[in-house]
Amino acid sequence: MLSIRYEAPASVGEAVALLDADEGAKVIAGGTDLLVQYRSGLREPTAFVDVKRIPDLMEISIDADGLVLGAATPAAEVFENTEIRQLWPGVAEATDLIGSTQIQGRATLGGNLCNSSPAADTVPALIAVGAQAVIAGPSGERELAVEDFVTGPGQNVLGRGEFLVKLRVPRPGPRTSDAYLRLIPRTEMDIAVVGAGVALTLDEGGTCTAARVAIGAVAPTALLVPDAAAALVGSSVDDAALAGAAQAASAAASPIDDKRGTVAYRRKVTGVLTQRAAAIAAERARER
């Protein structure tokens, strides 16, 4: 039986060096995905690189530009932050859906994104609000949109020696809000069969001027659905617009038949949840 090294670097540079030196090393944040995978024999890393001692990865800061969220900040801290709840209620509710109270004490948004499951709950919510991922690596920092981060089930853009440092979320303007909904057969401790995140902006007259719609668990990666957003923009987010968004989201979904749901089911529910999330986001936007 192999023994596994445990490393706890204190800086981004140190972490990059450790990861670059050992291809089998895995970043560990909360461990709620990684340790489960390790214990069930799915992964056999040579080292755990614990990133929770790196200050950059543990920070939450909110200013005029928006949110900077350290990749290893526990979900519980994100959800308990009232400002985050106010400014990005959809991201907050997606965060609060992860597992249970106990899981949320460990789980991180960075881990949710880097684990790169198509069903990760915070990913569509982050895409909807236009979040950016800040990556550190041997050749310095780079930044890209969250929707471009995940490349397939369990796969992402991170190269050797690279890891996620933080997420940046732009501050929402007036009458802008977001929402996230998922369907699970139970009420908690389950994995999304379908997820939908919507962020939108209304003008003073209540007409939608901008929207982003993202869907999860219905394709190899979470998807940004511009057609669904287009159905909302220019409307008062009325029934017809909602139906249009639902239809576009259903059309964009390319789900599979598996133990968690059928193609037809997921396609239909993608529309239903998109429509509902959009209605909630609009309601919230009207109140801001």
Add this chain to the structure above:
Amino acid sequence: MSERKFKYVGTRPIRHDGVDKVTGRANFGADFDAPGMLHGALLRSPHAHARILSVDTRAAEAVAGVKAVLTGQELPKLQSMWMGGAEGGIDFRDIAENCLARDKVLYHGHAVAAVAATTPEIALQAARMIEVEYEELTPVLDLEAAVASDAPILHDDLQPIGATDPLPEGPTNIAGRVEFSRGDVDAGFAEADVVVEREFRTQMVHQGYIEPHACVARIGEDDQVVVWCTTQGGFAVKNYSAMVLQMDPAKIKVISSEIGGGFGGKTTIYLEPVAIALARKARRPVKMVMSREEVFRATGPTSGTIVRAELGAKRDGTLVAGRLSMFYEAGAYRGSPAGPGAMCAFGSYKIPNFYIEAHDVVVNKPKVAAYRAPGAPMSTFATESLVDELARELGLDPIEMRLHNAVDEGDQAPYGPVYGPIGLRETLEAARSHPHYKAPLGQNQGRGIACGFWFNAGMSSSANVSLHADGSAVVATGNPDIGGSRAAQAQMVSEELGIPVERVRPVVADTDSVGYTDMTGGSRVCFATGMAVIQASRDVVDQLRARAAQIWGVELDSVAWEDGRALPANGAEGDHEPLPIEELAQQMGRTGGPIVGKASLTAPMAGPGFATHLCDLEVDPETGASRVVRYTAIQDAGKAVHPGYVEGQYQGGSAQGIGWALNEEYIFDERGEMENPGFLDYRMPVASDLPMIDTVIVEVPNPLHPYGVRGVGETPIVPPLAAVANAMRGATGVRFTVLPMSPPRVLEAIDA
């Protein structure tokens, strides 16, 4: 009996094992370690159906740290011998070959070989290095495929048993068939004004006990074996292991740990003979602990079923005829609960004409084990759904319809015996007058009602009650305590001796320390073992009275026992001061020696349990997701010794039944590999999925028990499948005949 005033029975003391359980101190199966212990691991079959051509263990044996390797060929080869039983039956050859396959693997996950090594990791790694050559065979994965005329055959020598006409000749996967009938079914249906007919299907489901199977086997220098394990029956582990290993049962002592749930699933053995055999080879203790995945893949869930059902009634709601043709998956070896399923199907109603046939069918899936009222939930899902349909067609209130046909004392059960006093009618009346039944329903909500019946078991039990010098007592029985039985037993001792429950220590004794006791199962412990406890306590009381008579110099019948004291009676009143138990106990050394009461008995019959459940369900018509918004379980307990634990049984059975109805199912791929062997995708309800389940305890005393107790553990899982389906019918307008009613299935049906 009914007039008896109880002091301790009917109260809700804190269970004696409670503090250690909630603080984590209690020792469960995997908590025991022995000095010098090795860890065992199993190699399991990657095929659902294959012949084992060869097993090469050399590479595994060469691994450093490996102390023993075992294959199925090394276990004694047993002759097939079927022993029928009320809740199924057993064949020790099958049990042995299920522990370790010999010539064939019959399901994906079937254990093939075992390794004992110094660490669990080495054991697992070495087990994977065992090379097995298989000849793959076509797996038989569902009932229709299994009974097809050209089906691949699991067991070439399978002899069907049971009702013989018509039973297939030649190689078959139909292991048995039972039938029950009454009256003239065709004439009955001809007489009916309305007939409803449907085919119902359920999938294999698991009990989902939280604690995986675990054991430690230690072998002494004298070959005496001690097994620590989690089980529903220490004597079963002892005797079954002795049969499988062809040992003298006296050579095996079993100490059962605390048990983290069983629900019938821990009434057989998987690990113990393997651990003993490994320990014998290695001459060191061996511990084996299953993972959750192993529990799902390779222990005993309950059957998937097909039930073709037909029910006819007169316009006024009188049931006149019923017909059931049922098929139960046995899994890899014979022994599905088709029999009890058939016995219970029409148990709640007076039906003058019926015909029931049920088949036990082997398929390439794990061998089923008992699960709470084995077989009854599936057949009752069919019959209670049809009663509901009839009530709808006839425009009758579903409770009135059921009351109109409900069985009473003196009616004959479908499987023969005549009911004594029973409480079905009382549970229906309690349901009718319950606020739940009158509460208005919201949008997209429906209400379902269903009844359920389970015959309950009696069987053999022993108990010892020993008195301490301070007047406190220990009660020892051989039943692992799953549902609070120790607390109830202490209450019975308290009731008889007249001492507080806190002064009675109830213990689960090992198999060397108490008389033979059948398993904790069949809802029998509070009833049958309780009866032994009462008898043993009365034995103590008689001895205490004799000591008082001796002290007073009077005849035994001049001493009465009341409230923990000997009182002069029959003319001796006034002559002597009462003698409290503390004083008598203190003197026992001088008055004749220690006082130990004992009892051993067999209860041939038990007194059946009936229940009525009410379920309100809300369905999201756009996603098919549903939520139980209100649930009430009403059941006859005869006499609730500890009402809190009786309610716990009602709630637990309801929760399991709701899970079965809505989301739980074994999902297999086309090769027969289970795709959801974990709680993420095997969706049992979590706490937040359910409302607080309301309960009503009805008490129609059971004359077969001194306090009127009847078993309560199993009946609560019988009604929920139909109660939920009937609520779903109300909420959606669709009659669901296939379980589980998971969101995709519900949405598809609504949209159809």
